[in-house]
Amino acid sequence: MRSHYCGQLNETLVDQQVTLCGWVHRRRDHGGVIFLDMRDRDGIAQVVVDPDTAEAFATADRARNEFVLRIQGRVRLRPEGTQNPNMPTGMIEVLAKDVEVLNTAATPPFQLDEHGKVGEEVRLKHRYIDLRRPEMIDKLRLRSRITHRVRAFLEDEGFLDIETPILTRATPEGARDYLVPSRTHAGSFFALPQSPQLFKQLLMVSGFDRYYQIAKCFRDEDLRADRQPEFTQIDLEASFVEEDDIMGIAESMIRSLFREVLDVELPEFPRMPYAEAMSRYGSDKPDLRIPLELVDVDDLMKNVDFKVFSGPANAEDGRVAALKVSGGAKLTRKEIDDYTKFVGIYGAKGLAWIKVNERAKGLEGLQSPIVKFMEDVIEELLDRTGAEDGDIIFFGADKARIVNEALGALRVKLGEDLELYTQEWAPLWVVDFPMFEDDGSARLQALHHPFTAPSCDVETLRTNPAVALSRAYDMVLNGTELGGGSIRIHDQAMQRAVLEVLGIDQAEADEKFGFLLEALKFGAPPHGGLAFGLDRLVMLMSGARTIREVIAFPKTQSAACLLTDAPGDVSQEQLKELSIRLRHKAKAEHTDE
Known part of the structure; x- marks a missing residue:
């Protein structure tokens, strides 16, 4: 039915007759001339329909978004000033001589152009529409x-x-x-x-x-x-x-x-050995684009007068680790509170921190509610983490598993939020x-x-x-x-x-x-x-x-298919064939809740 895909058209085909099949991506009526942006899996091509071709013009006039059309016409260069170098087919257009409607379409549940913003649930429910979008293709x-x-x-x-x-x-x-x-x-x-x-x-x-x-x-x-x-x-x-x-x-x-x-x-x-990855990054899949590392400070915290730190530091399965963020002292208290809530997802009971404003001033140059508990070890702590003016140090203190998961996730979030990436790709x-x-x-x-x-x-x-x-x-x-x-x-x-x-x-x-x-x-x-x-x-x-x-037809995060409404009920006859009897109906359980 077609001679070319829409996205294949270019200047080498000027003056050639082509036949396109696809969907109406957009229809525009400019001063009696109808423009149809035709779309298929390979791209979009502009089609021009003049009133001179009366039958084709009447058909194009009835066409709407997502109608399925077959168009025959001649490729020509776009007029000067209307060319679009940002579009693969932007230098040419097709002057239509015949337009055939292969199928009409109801108004789609959402628009497919670049201005169409719609929630994922709607997109998954109508995935066959969503998959028409050039981005998905x-x-x-x-x-x-x-x-x-x-x-x-x-x-x-x-x-x-x-x-x-x-x-x-x-x-x-x-x-x-x-x-x-x-x-x-x-x-x-x-x-x-x-x-x-x-x-x-x-x-x-x-x-x-x-x-x-x-x-x-x-x-x-x-x-x-x-x-x-x-x-x-x-x-x-x-x-x-x-x-x-x-x-x-x-x-x-x-x-x-x-x-x-x-x-x-x-x-x-x-x-990288697993043990090193967990020690330095709190993760067995570290993102090496982020120049932040966990530093063990258990030995410094064993005798501090702060049980939140000294308890895990002396426990066999505990860990106290520090995460220094260069330039992080600029973080606001609200941002720190948000990060505290974030690590709570991973089981952390809190997120201690020290802002290094002016290290030369000693304790007076530090800002933190916990500094008073570690006066004897603060200088060694700052040396070990390499802290300088303008930095912030975050701490994790708990079972090693919780510290690793919480600070490991925080490290990744800080890398993204503060745009700390040092390279595009980092394999290991x-x-x-x-x-x-x-x-x-x-x-x-x-x-x-x-x-x-x-x-x-x-x-x-x-x-x-x-x-x-x-x-x-x-x-x-x-x-x-x-x-x-x-x-x-x-x-x-x-x-x-x-x-x-x-x-x-x-x-x-x-x-x-x-x-x-x-x-x-x-x-x-x-x-x-x-x-x-x-x-x-x-x-x-x-x-x-x-x-x-x-994935062409994915499930939601609750493992459901919104498109087919799966999983679904089966008949009693099917269950009997399988020697299965249900103890509870799923929908009834949801109703009780």
Whole structure:
């Protein structure tokens, strides 16, 4: 039906006949001449309809925004003074000789031009309209280019694209599973995969050596700006590799993507141990664009007459840390109060601070309600933090986990609010993660997943699991974890030992992971891999604020689809087929509340 896309038109087509199909982006009537801005996925082209072509003019006169039209006409240069060099098609226009309405359109729920401002809820409810916006088209085109480049890169590196099952069994991977009841096995359930982890390991046992997949994954967890209940991974696994092999392939792929898609050469990828990242930045995904660091001051605070500081300083699981902000003394009391409320989100009970107005004046040159409690250590404190006139020092004092989360988040917020970024892109690898973490429950949890190989032997792991390190690695970019991976366990004895440390006895291990444990007996090669979050990668590369902006049909933060009104009710007949009876109706529960 068409000869060209709207965005393809340029000066090389002057005097040629073209046929366009698309939507009316804007209609203007100027002195008896009708101008139609026609839009399709490639761009916008200006169409001119003169009264001389009576039938075409009458049709164009009836057209409104979002009508679907087919237009035939001749490309010509725009008259002098009407050209738009900021628009790809701004030097030409199409003089229409025939205008056909392929479909009419009701008044859309919001305007698609640059002046249309509308809430996200309305946009998600009418996503098919929202996706017509050039900004959304550009993001999804970028996503398509990225996946194309990823496939080409990995194919060139010898990786095979292999699909793994969507219906599988529940396995503990750190989040709740989405369960699917089985009609043919009454009372039993499939689970949607949180990742292809076990199947890609089985592919390594099968001898495929290098696997990749752009895989759909599902996790029933609380949502944030960079989380969705269903998301997409760039998943890869290889045999006979060490950490450097996988990290080298992954880094080369990301460098190639940025170079070919954005024309950006990424800087060096430094490697930072997990312990150092937590100590200096309070985060295992530090944003290195921000030149702020946490400084430990526990030793200085152990004997101060201020229990808020001395208590955590003397506690085994406590931490007192300082965060100096150069030039921060200009912050108002309201701004400091706002930051105090902000760290409260992360469990901090308050936010102590000292403004350094004139350091040469000693205590008189400092402004803070807590200085009087630390007169004996104040000079050493200022020296350690490198504080100068005009700076402010913030403090965190609590359990180490709370201090890290609160000051780590504050550091990022200050970097954004005060525009402290020193570079556009700051990648790094975080390595040497602990094998396990203590989340306050009765038993240890795997920091990554229970199939990650520890860097010690079986006996050492069983003897002192709390200090065991893993052979895991995360790629971080601008404070966002792009992807994570590890060398996997390929020895059955080690896999059983890790499961035992996690409180999974042999019977439970055989019931949940028997197929993997059995496979590890039959010549499993050393192997490792990594998974990138495709949605996060596209979000960063497009400059979007959330991954919802780069997913065609995303869910809300409550895991609902406003477009289809999912999740929804099913009939009693369907439930009966699945041997399911509901204890409570969801809508009734909401009504009671």
